[in-house]
Amino acid sequence: MNKQVALKAETKKDFEIRDYLRLDLFPHFMCPGCGHGIALRALLWAIHDQGIDKNKLAIVSGIGCSGRVGTYIDANTYHTTHGRPLAFATGLKMARPDLHVVVITGDGDCLAIGGNHLIHAARRNLDITCLMLNNEIYGMTGGQVSPTTPHDRFTTTTPAGNMEPVFDASRLAEAAGAGFVGRELTIHLPRLRDLISEGLEYKGFSFIEVMSDCTEINGRKNDLGSSAEMVLGQTRAMRPSEYDNNVVDHPFRPNSMDMGVFVRSNRPEYGATYRAMVDQISEGQKS
């Protein structure tokens, strides 16, 4: 039978993104077609869906294109040093457990100079939401190779193509002990929104890898096409590889990439454990 879903006669939008933006800074600095903008919408939408008060929200970001994203959010925002947003966030969350701490970082920021901080933040499982905008390049500085730049890609520092193997950031976070790990494409905005929403809700370290696109630097250097073509190209990555072997004579793309939630564990949250320990010790000292 037909399921009848009547339309709400709404006159006001449920989610109005401009309520969450510092409008005086617009238009923002990002290049035409940069996926970071879509990721920002997804984050703000998820924050809206979670009903998080802007005054209780702290956004911590590092350096790079991703680092500038946080600047546009009308909340408590911290633009920190290169690679260290997770370290700052750890201190912030430990001092003010009542705040929702969200880290916005990039692939270079989080995995290269900040790789150390990532693995330990993941290991501790402190209640932070880490949004890693993975555009597979250092965009801000003009296109240098990053730990997630795919094999054979051209960058200013790999003029003959990248020879290094790449980090799978989500698997890294998972291995380091992150309680919640997920990955999604920017183009699939509703799914990304729901993923971030789940991450925000999760009590513990939630690591969300956003597959963003860098049209102007990465795209132009590697001939990946216009922004629409780049986001369409990303959808190729989500085809499971076994799938192709069944359908057709030659595979579509050798390395396929899963999307969605990879880990949602019941590990204890660091802050709560810490406070319980403090309570226990202070109880002991009193007595």
Place this chain on the structure above:
Amino acid sequence: MAILDTKHRKEPINVLIVGVGGQGVIMVSKVLAQICQNLGYQVKQSEVHGMAKRGGVVFSHVRFGAQVWSPTIPMGKADVLIALEWAEGLRWMSYLRPDTGVFIADTKRIVPPFACRSRILGADIGYSRDTPDDVREKVAEAYALDATEMATRAGNERAANTLLLGALSTTLTFPVSEWKKVISQMVPPKTVDVNLAVFDQGQQWIDSSRKGDPVAGAAFVPLVQPEVNPVRTSLEITEEWCKGCDICVKMCPERCLILNKDQVVELAEPEKCTGCHICEWLCPDFAISLNPIPQEAVA
């Protein structure tokens, strides 16, 4: 109750078999033609194919008798109309003899993509809304059965056409053994049993239906159009924020956006906009906003 006297009629007997490409229309007509041939009738069977396997309409005229001239059935002269798909049956209804014609149809719906082509709010599906009751009112004798469902239950969805052959057999005075012989010859050896079983089912279904017994497999789910409250939306573009990245223009399902001469997005065909949100969601520069227009303002 019309059982056609195949022996004594002077005019040829006309059976029109219709459906959609890939359903097995030609197979049904070949079986019928072969039986007629075996029983000594002159048979002509005419079909048009070519575009058929591309989801188009398929029909096959079978005419048999002592002398058959035209291979196609004149309009209004079909004794039996067998439809493997519901709306296809309705399409060819005018070929049926208005006084004595028998209509046998599978209630299976194959909805063509064209029936789902409108993106306006609350768009109606472009598929026939006529029910078996509507048909029974206008036709001498009409049967609507869910042959595909019955065949699926019997183990082979694709045997629905044999089930309809069983139904057809009740309208002609051919021996059942002859039907079964030809079907056994024509279907793949592995599927003979299931085909013979559904043949019996089709026959029994018509027989009990003629007796007025309530029969299973007759369920017809009518298409219902839900009521929707139209909510009008307007697309607001903040021109200063747009950087002309083109992503909305390329991803818009209705292709109603363009980049103007200043490389700024513009809603070129506002009447086409369905309010699907894609441009709003994918704009990395927050330059597009889709706003509902209040109900009172619409009036």
Place this chain on the structure above:
Amino acid sequence: MTAIAEQASPTAIKTGITHQMTGNEAIARGAWEAGVKVAAAYPGTPSTEIMENMARYPVGDVHAQWSTNEKVALDVAIGASFSGVRAISMMKHVGLNVASDALMSFSYIGVHGGLVLIVCDDPGIHSSQNEQDSRIFGRFAQIPVMEPSDAQEALDYTKIAFDLSERFDTPVMVRSTTRISHTRSPVLVSERVTPKDLGFNADVTKNVMVPGHARARHPKVIERLERLAEYLETSDLNRLELGSSKIGIITSSMSYAYVKENLPDASVLKLGLSFPLPKKLIQDFCAKHDRVIVVEELEPVIENEIKTWGLKVEGKEFFPRIGELSPEQVRLSFEQAGVLEPVENALGPQFEPLIRPPVLCAGCPHAMSYTAIRSLDVRVAGDIGCYTLAVGDPLTAIDTTVAMGSSIANAAGMYLAGTETKPIVATIGDSTFIHSGIPPLIDAVYNKANITVILLDNHITAMTGGQENPGTGKTLRGEATHEIDFEAMIRACGVEWIERVDSYDAASMMQTMRESIAYRGVSVLIADRPCVLDPVKIKGPTMSVDAKDCNACQGCMNLGCPALIWSDEWYEGRHVVKIDPTACIGCSVCAQFCPTGAIQPTLVLDQKAAKAKPCGGS
């Protein structure tokens, strides 16, 4: 029932009894029975099945081949005739246009081994670009045109055609129509005769059409027609069925059946050949009747010729020149002519008809190619093939389509006109490109056109039901043969910009197509994906729609894929999309276009559903 059981080899079927055969099966049988040695054709509806059936006869009996185009096919048959064996070539009406150059000259040469040309017309335009009447072509080429009216005659006439061909030293055309070719009726079959191989005939004055020889041959052509007409006066190829002297009907082909359907007892002269005509026989027939009506489909070929003799006949004032005849139409025309009393034709009930035009198959690679073309705002010269369907909603990406192989030269002409402001693109299929797209490509490069050619290579001749072609590496009988290297061939034509892209790769298609258009000069983009139906039916793991993520933008429906339909769920007043798992072949193109990620491989959605509950972590 799923499929027809494999029929016995056609040579194993019992002779001397009747079998149900289509006109096309009967023609192939007739050719085989006549001892044909070489058969060549290019597929085209409704003629295709003749050659497909021809290939079911033993290799030792007949060489059967797909040729690159109809002219090549006829020339192959002509070569066989030169060498003294019986040869046949079959084509559809528009194919005859392609073959006509050879036909016109060969008419002067005449035959050594008998040569029969089968031409299938398509009155009503079921699957063609026009409904030209090939009988006019026969008259133009001054060769006899035989017109069977059912499958039995299709077999008999084909056999007789070989005898006439050899007896009168002329190629003979047997003209069928869609209705004859695709109608099954009883056919009495017999054994094959094996004519003697005559060897090559080394008479250059007959075989080499230089002006001096041709001038000498022309009178012989006229003379043989006169002898043939003389022969036909008494031949039983024409059938006289005398009835009342009030009305006489002259007819041929399928029109005969429609006449008999309506006037079973009328006086009928059924002509076996529409050219040349038996003048005396017709004069006598006219003299015997008060009123003579000519009933023929399409053009008034017979009627006009009779009128030139000063005889009074009627015809096209009642019968349409356009479209296919039918029993109803013939009845209506007889009513208008006052031959039949008008009766109220009682029809069954009318219901609102559902629109169900032919569509590209689910997973058809052409859908993606034209989606990419559509996104570019270009002028598109189309060609003949399945992809011509992209002219309609929702792809609406073709501006012109003329004839086989026309697209590239049409596009070049549009460019050379200098008035077109949009980039110009020609789209052409692999088989059509081989058929007659290569010379125009060379022409476009030679004359410095700035166009983009999109070669839609689906590795088969798909429109006519999946025939092999020189690009597939297989012959008609399925033997391995040389496979054309399109890239090398196109490069050799002088094209410098060539790219091959997987049609299922949406992003690459759109990007590469955009780049090919930016290139100045002739660029060729090969959209490479096999047809989903032929030679093997592709059916992979399907895609599904995760209804909770679908925002009903229905952008996927711009592909026109028949597997995408509306579900019963709604989102903000629009229908959420669903995928018909029986139709979906898993090409994933819709998933690539889905801006919400709602379309996922079914197996991925199933896996996700299975592990929805929280797990224990790493």
Place this chain on the structure above:
Amino acid sequence: MKTLEMRFSGAGGQGLQLCAKIFSRVLLGEGYHVSLSQSYEPTSRGGLSRADIVASDGSPDYPLATDLNTVLILDQAAATASEGIIRDDAIVIVDPRRTKNPPKGKFKIIELPLSATAIALGSERVTNVVATGVIAELSDDIELDIVEKALRAISPKKFLDLNMDALRAGVDLARGVKAA
């Protein structure tokens, strides 16, 4: 001693650095002593980006621009950056599409639809090449065919046709200015 001082200024991502590189290459080829100094923000897009050429046929005494005689302004961000160092007889080329308030002074301001021309040719990205054509044609000290050669040398094959069209379009724009 003759000294040319040129400034290419606008927002990041407009190709100004490339434009300056072409001219420094050309001037070097003509025997000048050339100093090229670039200035841009860490962001790849937006923000002030400029490149200065100081070319002298004698021995230059200072590498930075102090007395500009050719200025290109492609974005509002660059409108005030050159205030005070533009000569009165300088040519100041401004793209009005993105520069609503051009600098004020005694010098001659030439407003040309550089980016609009580039868009019409098919890509805004060749705005810098259109500007190159304009400057090459307007400047008495620079040979157009040497500029063309230099551009040809650095153009990727894919964009060669487009770049050549853009250069020609720029030259045409400049000729229109000269004729007026």
